[in-house]
Amino acid sequence: MPQYKAPLRDMQFVLHELLNIEQHYASLPAFADTVSRELVDQYLETAADFCENELAPLNQIGDREGCQWHDGVVTTPTGFKEAYQKYIELGFPSLTAEEQYGGQALPNSLGSVISEMVGSSNWAWGMYPGLSHGAVRTIEHHGSDQQKNTYLPKLVSGEWTGTMCLTESHAGSDLGIIRTKAEPNSDGSYAISGEKIFISAGEHDMAENIVHIVLARLPGAPRGTKGISLFIVPKINVNADGSLAERNAVRCGSIEHKMGIHGNATCVINFDQAKGYLIGPENRGLNCMFTFMNTARIGTAIQGLAASESSFQGAVTYARERLAMRALSGAKNPDKEADPIIVHPAVRNLLLTQKAFAEGGRALVYFLSQYADLVEHAATEEARQSADNILSFLTPIAKAFLTETGYEAANKGVQVFGGHGFISEHGMEQIVRDTRIACLYEGTTEIQALDLLGRKVLQSKGALLKDFIQIVTQFCEQHKDNAQLAEFIAPLATHLKQWGDITNQIGAKAQENPDEVGAAAVDYLYFSGYVTLAYFWANMAAVAQQKLAEGSTETAFYGAKINTAKFYFSKILPRTRAHTAIINTGVGTLMALSADDFII
Amino acid sequence: MPQYKAPLRDMQFVLHELLNIEQHYASLPAFADTVSRELVDQYLETAADFCENELAPLNQIGDREGCQWHDGVVTTPTGFKEAYQKYIELGFPSLTAEEQYGGQALPNSLGSVISEMVGSSNWAWGMYPGLSHGAVRTIEHHGSDQQKNTYLPKLVSGEWTGTMCLTESHAGSDLGIIRTKAEPNSDGSYAISGEKIFISAGEHDMAENIVHIVLARLPGAPRGTKGISLFIVPKINVNADGSLAERNAVRCGSIEHKMGIHGNATCVINFDQAKGYLIGPENRGLNCMFTFMNTARIGTAIQGLAASESSFQGAVTYARERLAMRALSGAKNPDKEADPIIVHPAVRNLLLTQKAFAEGGRALVYFLSQYADLVEHAATEEARQSADNILSFLTPIAKAFLTETGYEAANKGVQVFGGHGFISEHGMEQIVRDTRIACLYEGTTEIQALDLLGRKVLQSKGALLKDFIQIVTQFCEQHKDNAQLAEFIAPLATHLKQWGDITNQIGAKAQENPDEVGAAAVDYLYFSGYVTLAYFWANMAAVAQQKLAEGSTETAFYGAKINTAKFYFSKILPRTRAHTAIINTGVGTLMALSADDFII
Structure with missing residues (x-):
């Protein structure tokens, strides 16, 4: 069973080096005086300890025992209840809730980081407090004072x-x-x-x-x-x-x-x-629910990220230990009977795909959570609206793309283990089974794709897409003279242009036939996902390169970041070519069969 | 739970109309006098009845109960034993075995069709007799007379x-x-x-x-x-x-x-x-085993085909019944509260992908089984060798590509069901879980890819690839003036050329660095799989078109075949573009990280 270890160094890289989260908090009146880097790091340490030592050991037990129903009463697996008590004692339920109901009024972006750890170590457990969160937010935003006073204190404390x-x-x-x-x-x-x-x-x-x-x-x-x-x-x-x-x-x-x-x-x-x-x-009622649609969907995107991370951790450990066959380029481990399987390019491809999805997904999720902070707490209505545009545009991408890539990563983890991956005791197949739901609930991938292309992109006449493209374009401009980044900036810029082009093409076709939107949506979503992650990988490579240029001694960490970016651009991003080619073929062949003729 | 119905019409289409199997049997001395179309169809009917009515109802029971182990003794799920007795009574275990040990000496290609039905209705059950098959073949080919006499009669009868x-x-x-x-x-x-x-x-x-x-x-x-x-x-x-x-x-x-x-x-x-x-x-010992490697791997390829078929059947039924939302192009079911989800292009894309993989996979598997017949029974050593070349080349493609596409199809079936797909009672998630092993056992996808690119293609200096390309080229030549097939023939020819080109490129790079083979192998395998299936889809479209031109009244059946071919060429085949682009980027980024630097 994979032994979960919170990737604190990478989390800090994204929070502090990529996103300058301390500066972000300092810019928001709600957090300027209360949230420091020390506080963030301290919460991360506490959460890591709890997740590694309390939740992770219950993950396989929960899967094996399941919940028991008897005459309307449900019993959770061994240890779940006790872990929840510890979670309450550590104050996690109240993290982001309002102070007047006992909350700590800390930013949602911090909550997302902790959710990632909880989810990576034990997703099934994490859903109990996770669902509470939606109820709290609904009552906070739409409840009467009496309702708030009646329900919030106990929900915030975690007693209910x-x-x-x-x-x-x-x-x-x-x-x-x-x-x-x-x-x-x-x-x-x-x-x-x-x-x-x-x-x-x-x-x-x-x-x-x-x-x-x-x-x-x-x-x-x-x-x-x-x-x-x-x-x-x-x-x-x-x-x-x-x-x-x-x-x-x-x-x-x-x-x-x-x-x-x-x-x-x-x-x-x-x-x-x-x-x-x-x-x-x-x-x-539905409008009230929609208030939290974006954050709920980010919550599900985190499940994809969590699957990528935990499966990656299990697979890397195994690939370094398992001895089988020799490297094609000659024995790497001549005194043993075989080489560790991490010497094989195909195994490395599996591992690097997981790593690229996990770390790239982390950057996307934390970035989005930062925008969720802005939507709630930015000083001006204009700033809140502008953040909401970015959030609304990227949310269906994050939800669908990160859950699909999380599922792919989890399957790649099984593949690294070979036949052993299919066996329950190793815990790799559980990640596949657990994360399969993420592509279904909170709106399936197909629904997210329609939301992205239909509601967000076409209904805004491309405005929301342009907002995000502007952010990426600015990044490309900023680094256009940096020769070491050229291998990232050039393809990123090409893809940005293509993104606009295919959007226009689909928009034009949709004027003729609305089904063109449904026909293109899923491939459009994948295209958008790959390009979005390419932006984050280029950005992370730029940060890493900068750190190395400044003389950082963490050469292995930053070197791995740059090499993983290179992997992403050479082995993952080209998948967009299939999606653009498929989008180009339009709706025609999808609608030709009558429903009666699918099976004859 | 999907109610399995053997796709007899499609099986007959592939056997009789695409592959002219009767003529094939007539050309082989071993079967010329014994195997007629009537006999084939009669076996198919018997197997269909058994699989639909005996095995399919046990599929979910088997999953739920599992096998029980107690002190070295294993008890199979309720009904498994009784179904096995019926299977023996129907004479299936002896189908392809030699007559002198009680076998019926029928062709392996007929056995494959029956394996597909058994596997589609209940893969876990089918593995009990399936594994016997390997033992029988091993003893038939390598055993002494005494060993044959001791073990074969009881294995052939199914008693052991x-x-x-x-x-x-x-x-x-x-x-x-x-x-x-x-x-x-x-x-x-x-x-x-x-x-x-x-x-x-x-x-x-x-x-x-x-x-x-x-x-x-x-x-x-x-x-x-x-x-x-x-x-x-x-x-x-x-x-x-x-x-x-x-x-x-x-x-x-x-x-x-x-x-x-x-x-x-x-x-x-x-x-x-x-x-x-x-x-x-x-x-x-390993050489003896390798004698049956190809047929064992075709057996696993059938698991992929079976998953595509059974998941497709479940998904189509659901998509026609489930009402949710309206078609983007206007209500199709205005007197009900919503339209059936089969009106949505994205749902059709899921279904047609399943259909294309199931029917295309069937064509590939039956074609290969026909070649397996030739390897054993063709009249001349030259004909046997030439058949063996095709079989050896296509086997890793069929094994890896059909199991991966089977897994994809099974997942698409879950996706059609939305959240209900995750729930066990509907049976869709079981198909995913059952077929996941197919990408692992009998050599993982990565191992098959190395077998294809390293052993089969590069070691033969491209000779085996050329043999198959010749078959496809001949087909293209034959239909080059048929305007109605131009949409298939042109892209097929382009892909054939590309297949040769990327093979040469990889071969040249591999001279410099053997790891280039491992780096390219999996994408090469997918590329090969998509092109191979494109050949079968073009060929099936050609047959269907011919039947319609001849005035067949089965316009719906043949029309669906042509439309599915069009779907395959517009929505599936373009995936090759990603694979060629990724192959082009070579091994570099895969080997850059040291094993220590994967997680820091």
Whole structure:
């Protein structure tokens, strides 16, 4: 089983050297006086210790034992509950919450770094506190004062956890067709009835209460997405003084048997005239949810990054130890019966692909989290809007591209192990199974692709794309005379131009036939992902080169950074050629078959 | 759970219309008088009925229950044993075996078609009889008359099963370093001692005896691959009259917990001075094994094809039923609350990719099986050798490319189901887990790639590649004036030229640095796979077009074939552009990092 070790040096490289995060915090009134480099590094150390020593050892246990359901009660795997208590004691649940409800009011970007460690060491466990986060944010932004006072302190402290109850058996991506009903009670509350599925952490034994945020329809609500409202539905009702009252009519009907994340309870939750409280305006539930769509999707992007990182760690260790065959260029280990498999170019290709996705993904995620800070805390509305444009544009890329590359990296980790990769005890196949869901939930890759190309790029008439291209262009301009970076800057600039060109081409075709958008979207997303990561790799190479030029003694670290950038540009970025060629062929061959003719 | 339905129409299309299999059998003395179209179709019907109604219903049960190990005894999942009895009653185990040992002496190519059905409906089950096949072939080709008489009749009837015991914990791809020992006994037998792992069907309750074919080293044998011999080691010793004697010192030490194929027992087998019998010449064990390497690898290629087919069937059914969102081009199902998801181009892309891999893979596998027939039964040594060249060249492509595309197709099937794809009851994620092993066993994708580029292409100085290119060139020539096929023939011809060009380039670079072969091999294999499948798709389109021109009324079937070919050429074949671009960048960036610098 891979022994997780938090990549603190790389995290610090991205935070401090690539993103100048201290300066970023200093520029934001909310954090200028409170968040220093020392504080960031101290949280990282604490989180690393907790994740390496408490969570990682439970990862395989969670997979093997899974959750147990008995008559509505869910028992989590051995050790999960105790680890959660330690997590509370360390103060992690309250990290980013508002101070007046007991939060530490620290930046979300710091939360993302900690989420990466939690997720890399034990994703299934991390979903319990992770889901709470969405509930807290929803109540913080849309709740009444009374709702905030009732629910936030206990959610923030971690004594209670939260869920998001959106999906129904027939309605996943298409939330407009949900059927759960909310009928007004005489006391101002609502009676919520319906069945929700795929509710992660929907029932468990780790906290004394669970606060469900539920999408439902009011009587006579308009059809579709404009008739959905948001409700707080606690598992156990709460008295006015905050103490627990009687059980609400909320029941976990069953838990799913699934491919992975066995340690997390994926629940069917039945609401049978359960008491609920409207949160936010009537029929505006989806809009309220969309407030956090970007951060929730970054949260899922982190799962992809985490899979790349943990699988990479396991694979490198194995590739250095496992002896099999000789290097084609002659024995490297002549006194042993074979060479370690890391001598083989094909094995190195697997490992470097993982490394490039993990470290490149880290840069993208932390960069986005920095923009999420700006969206909330930048001093001017203009700065917030401009940050929101970048965030909105990059979020579907990060979510879909990093989860797909995370899945690829996890599979490459299995491949490095050969047949042993298929065996559970080594832990490599678990990473594949656990991370497979990341390409599905929070909007599948196909949905993200439509969001990127349709909503973000074409609906803005290319404006959001231009904003990001401007950032990259500026970087290219800045380094255009640096000969050592030419191998990165030139192809990056070429790809930027191509990005604009294919966008225009698709836009023109879509005028004729809207299905051209759906036909191009997934390849467009991959193209965008590869170019986005190329920017971060070029940028990281530039930073590393600068450090070496300044005489840093960390030559191995910075040298590896530059060499991995070179690998990315020579072995990964050329994948864009397939995607542009495929985009060029348009929608035609996709729509030719009638539904009846797929199988004859 | 996908309800498997044998794709008989498509199988017949490939066998009869694409490959003229009846004519092929008529040309071979071994089958000319015995194998007619009627006989082939009758076997197909019988196998389809058995697979659809007996094996498919056990597939999910096998996954859920898995095999149980208790003190050396393995119990297979509910129903497996009974299904095996029916399989015996239907005469399938003896299909391709020699008549004098009770076989039906039917062609291997017919066996492949039946293997596809067995594998598509229940791969884990199919491995029990599948592994016997290797043991039978080994004994048929290398056994003494006495060995044949002792073991073959019961193996051929299916009363006993067989295994291949190659791998040891430290030795997988590198069999040269195995440690299992064979010490001569005074009676001419050998005492076999050692531990073998990953022995599929190594112990079970479906047959009264198990015949292990074991690789081991004789005292003083040369080091490496030239010091390995092959032994027959029965689980229960066999008396001279064929009756069972005492238990041999062969014990199943444990079974593996693994990602998939739970219904098949993957065993650790301990030999503790077990009685074994040398088969074939001393120290030539690996050569004896290599006789069947190609057919064993085609067997694994079938797993990829089977995954594409079964996942495709499940996904198409779901995509036609599941209602979510509206077509971008306007509602297609206005009286329902949403359109079936098959209206979306991105969903069609997933489905058509599966279909293209399944049907294209079928053509490749059956074509190869036809060549395997020729290698064994062609009238002249020259014809056998020439067939062997094609078979040897295409086998690593079929094994690696079809298992990788099968895995991709299985994942696409999950993607079509969205979150439901992750849930076990739907059966889609099981296909992913079951087929993941196909890219690992019988030589990983990386090993196949080295076999293709290093051994087959470069060692033959391109001769084997030229043989296959000649077949494709001939096809292109034949249709060069057919305007309706121009969209296939032109890009196919371009790719053929490119295939030669990149081969020459790599060959030249490899003169300077042997690691260039390892660096290029996997991309070269993918390139080769996409072009090979392009040939089969062009060929199938040509056949379909011809049938339509002749006035066939099966316009939907042939129309779908042509449209899927168009899809393949526009949406799949352009992937080669990434591979050629990546090959061009050579080995440089792969070898730059020292092993110590992968993680700092």
